[in-house]
Amino acid sequence: MSILPSSSRWPLYLAIAGLIVVGASVWYTNVLANKLAEIEKKNVSLYSQVLQRLQFFDPNEDDGDVMDDVSIEQEILANMETVPRLLVNSFTNEIDDAQGFGESNLDTLYLKSVLERWVESGVEPIQIDAQLLYVGESWLLQQLRYFPYVQLFLITSFVIIGVLGINQTRKAEQNRVWVGLAKETAHQLGTPISAIMGWVEHLKMMYADDDDIMEVSNELAYDVDRLSMVANRFSKIGATPELEPANIYAELNKCRDYMQKRAPRKVAFDFPNADAGNAQVSINPLLFDWVFENLLRNALDAMDGKGKLTGRIREEDTKIHIDITDTGKGIAPKNVRKVFNPGFTTKKRGWGLGLSLVKRIVQEYHNGKIAVSHSEVGKGTTFTITLPRV
Incomplete structure (x- = not known):
């Protein structure tokens, strides 16, 4: 029997607690509604008796057998003012009187529809001479019966808002961890990068006449500059980046x-040239190079040293689409939606943070979108980035 991770238990517990509250509320509300219905039935019985008594009461007669004080009867009639009642002629089946509906000049068709609904629901009339008395449920009793549904809506809304609120809190906490980790990484990289740059310059001075060593030194210097740029990228996480117009063809080609210089020789690159077009997008070049670099590294890892890596740019009136396609292992359908989740990885080594950072850079910093537009196990994967066009 599998056990849910602790981070996944609280929504289940919250939902169970909500169901228990709703169930208890429905049960108790039904108990109250049934008790109120019994009270109204007794009141209806008293009401019918009062009506029959008052029909035979003549205040002008001086008869000791007949009460001349009808204050109790009047009190009973007053208590029935909120209960809807219909008096129907038993011979013509026409409505003679309607009371307790809270409205004046009620439409006859409406009253007939109410009467039909009561008859269909099994309301038993009370015979009063040549009239039939039909009594419905009071407004309070009707509201009490609907109350559990209102509670269900409120509790469901509370659960949904609670889940969303906790998710937002967790995301905010994750963001703070991300920012702290990134800035600490940038800080830790600063000292060794400076030292390596000094050693590279020393190497160039010592062996200025050796072409081979100078070539290696230049490549080392380029890689150190690249490493310095990576540290600079980490330092910018959490801050609002400055965007500037750039030609996406040139950025992708760069x-x-x-x-390509660091990829296996058996990997073929098919990308448009830097001058193939002039599609302007608003980006932060330092961060967006990180996006391309992560996608290309993942593609190279998926191809195991051989295959084809393709880059395509599709232009629309308001959008630019960049497709990065590899001929690697592909992504299983069940994992397509998980690839951007922090910590998800299919590699033996790695923290599964690369694509999560890519998604954040594209969506939060550049108002774009990134998705797995196509993937087939054993044949390859295509990632598509969509950016607004300048």
Whole structure:
């Protein structure tokens, strides 16, 4: 029997607690409604008796057998003012009088529809001479019967708002952890990067006449600059980046050029040239290069050293779509929606943070979208980035 992780238990507990509250409320409300209905039945019985008594009461007669004080009867009649009642002629089946509906000049068709509904629901009339008395439920009793549904709506809303609120709190806490981790990483990288840059410059000075060493030194310097840029990226997480117009063809080609030199020789790159178009988008080049770099690294890992990596740019009037396609292992259908979740990874090593950062950079910082537009196990995957066009 599997046990839910602690982070997943509280929504279940909250839902169970809500169901218990709703169930108890429905049961208790029904008990109260049934008791009120019994009281109204007794009142209806007294009401019918009062009507019959008053029909034979003549205040002008001086008869000791007949009460001349009808104050109790009047009190009973007053207590029935909120209960809807219909007096129907038993011979013509026409409505003679309607009381307790809270409205004057009620439409005859409406009253007939009410009478038909009562008859269909099994309301038993009371015979009073040549009239039939039909009595419905009071407004209070009707509201009491609907009250559990109102409670169900309120509790469900409370549960939903609670879940959303807790999720937002957890996301905010995760964001604070992300920002703290990123800034601490950037700080820790600063010292060794500075030291390596000094050693590279020293190497260039010592072996300025050795072409091979100078070539290696230049590549080392380029990689150190790249590492410095990575540290700078981490330092910018949590802050609002400055966006500037850029040609997406040139940005994609720049990242392709860097990754191609460090990719296995059996991997073929098919990307548009930097001058293939001039699709302007508003980006932070430092952060967006990180997006491309992560996608290309994941693609290279998925291809195990051989295959084809393709980049395509599709232009629309208001949007730019960038497709990154590999011929690697592909993503299982059950994992397609999980690839951007923090901590999700299919690799033996790794924290599963790359694509999560990519999604955050694209959506939160650049008002764009990123998704797995196509993937087939054993054949490859296509990631599509959509950005608003400048």
